[in-house]
Amino acid sequence: MRKRLKRSSKNIFPLKIDELEHLLMREFTNSPDLGFSKYEHQNKKIAVFFITYQVQPDKVENLLLTPLLESKKDWSNTSILNEIPLNSGKEYQLLEEILSGLIIGKVMIYLEDETAVVSYDFLNKEKRSLEGAETESVVIGPKVAFTESLVTNLNVMRWNIRTPDLAIEEITIGKRAPREVRLLYLKSLANETDVNTMRQRLEDLEVDQVEDINVLMQYIEDSSMSLFPQFHTTELPDRTSYAILKGKIAVLMENSPSALIAPSSFFSFFESTEDLYMRWNSGPPLRLIRFISMFISVVLTPMYVAAVTFHYEIIPTQLLISIGQSRAGVPFPPIFEALFLELMIELLREAGARLPTKVGQTIGIVGGVVVGTAAVQAGITSNILIIFITISALASFTAPSYQMGTTIRLLRFPMIVLAGILGLIGIMFGMCMLIIHLLKMTSLGRPYLSPIYPIHFEDFNKALFRLPQNFQHKRSVSLSLKDSIRFSKKKAQEKKDIDE
Known part of the structure; x- marks a missing residue:
């Protein structure tokens, strides 16, 4: 049995064409998708090989094979690169480079007894057209979303940020299934430490494959055990452009219709592009409604459980009478009643998300009405708790970030358990632990609760509220950017008429 050639820095050339064919067929396990054609030109044997479905055959025929075989030149690697006017021409000597090139749609040319192969890029990339966003719906502003094509996404970003100051760095991640990643930032604005940190995390990543940008986020985030997302992912190019222009870093990935934005604070997950427009x-x-909704979603149901279980005195008399009447036939304690209804809400939400759109909407509406009515009539739960559960569910859906909304919904379950065991003390204990956890968290090494902790009053108008545009002459202090001034405050406040 022949010894398998190691994929190292060793040059495998020169080889006979038959030996090269045998080697490639062995590496690709005799795959029928590997096209390997042999030609003879000017008494010199030539091999052209590529993955058939990865390339554009008409362009290979017209732009490469026809000039190569009809010419009367005595070809060499140097003359091919000089005479065939294609910008993607390169030479490869290592077996690992050749195999990787074939997989990503390169056409290889080998002249027998040469010390390298010549490659050209003829990738046949299937992609969908630009469409509206699915998970981030907006009313005002651009609605176009990223696609799975990295080339298309970079084209959109270049169109949105038309300046040579936009740096785009190429990084490849994944050992067995490599994926192309692009690091985007403004050279004259982004913090150099943040850029170096992100670059190092991407380059040091040693995994077989990374399926999507959301999976990549889990590999490189600061605390993988935390329930809270530390990087923001978005499918909106205008949101990504806005973040880059603020001095942040964006990461795009091949075959992923989303961008990763870093660093991200806790408050950035409640921002919407509509706030800008x-x-x-x-x-x-x-934005204030979203913050209030988050608080309501986390504590409203636990407050009901704690009040009904331990603290009757905080409930108004008339409401207490109504609660008592509605719970008269319920055999379960409030904690089990609340957990049961919360679980039913999550089941309906998950079922609606997995079913086809029209069926999912019907299941969500009809299922909620039928299950809620049946549960009350059967005496499993009280009608007042259904109102609280519904308000909590609606409040959790106001978060613009799907990942943060999911985190908020999951936080309700441990809070309900603490409220059912310790009452208001349990809720306070849970909130204190939650705040301590958030204070300890970082995003790309920067405090997660910035600008609240550490406190930066100058950034309050960017995280918590927004002033008129002519008052926002400074960039975020907490990001430590190279240029902190957006425009001259004095000139922005000048009022000029047309005749001046």
Whole structure:
């Protein structure tokens, strides 16, 4: 049995064409998708090989094979690269480079007894057209979303940020199934430490494959055990462009319709692109509603459980009478009643998300009405708790980030257990532990609760509310950017008429 050639830094050439064919067929396990053609030109044997479904056959025929075989030149690697006017021409000597090139749609040319192969890029990339966002719906502003094509996504980003200052670095991750990754930032603005940290985390990543940008986020985030996402992922190019222009870093990945934004604070997950496009006095109230909704979603149901179980005195008399009447026939304690209904809400939400769109909407509406009515009539739960559960569920859906909304929904379950065991003390204990955890968290090495901790009053108008545009002359202090001034405050406040 022949010894398998090691994929190392060793040059495998020169080889006979038959030996090269045998080697490639062995590496690809005699795959029928590997096209290996042999030609003879000017008494010199030539091999052209590629993965058939990965390339554009008409372009290979017209731009490569026809000039190569109809010419009367005595070809060499140097003359091929000089005479065939294609920008993607390269030479490869290592077996690992050749195999990787074939997989990503390169056509290889080997002249027998040469010391390298010549490659050209003829990738046949199937991609869908630009469409609207699915998980981040917006009313005002651009609605186009990323696709699975990295080339398309980079094209959109270049169009949105039309400046040579936009740096795009190429990084390849994954050993067995490599994926191309692009690191995007503004050279004159982004913090150099943040850029180096992100670059190092991507380059040091040693895994077989990374399926999606959301999987990549889990590999490189600061605390993989935390329930909270530390990097923001978005499918909106305008949100990504806005983050880059603020001095942040974006990561795009081949075959992923989302971008990763870093560093991200806790408050950035409640921002929506609509906040930017709406008037300054209309957007902040909506952002405040999202913060209030998050608090309601986490504590409303636990407060009901704690009050009904331990603290009757905090409930108004008329409401207490109504609660008593509605719970008269319920055989379970409030904690089990609440956990049962929360579980039913999550089941309905998950079923609606997995079914086809039209069927999923019907299941969500009809299932909620039928299950809620049946549960009350059967005496399993009280109708007042259904109201609290519904409000909590609606409040959790107001978060613009799907990942943060999921985190908020999951937090309700341990809070309900603490409320059912310790009452209000349990809720306070859970909130204190949650705040301590958030204070300890970081995103790309920067505090997660910035600008609240450490406190930066200058950034409050960027995280918690928004002032008119002519007052936002400074960039975020907490990001430690190279250039902290957006524009001249004095010139922005000048009022000029047309005749001046």
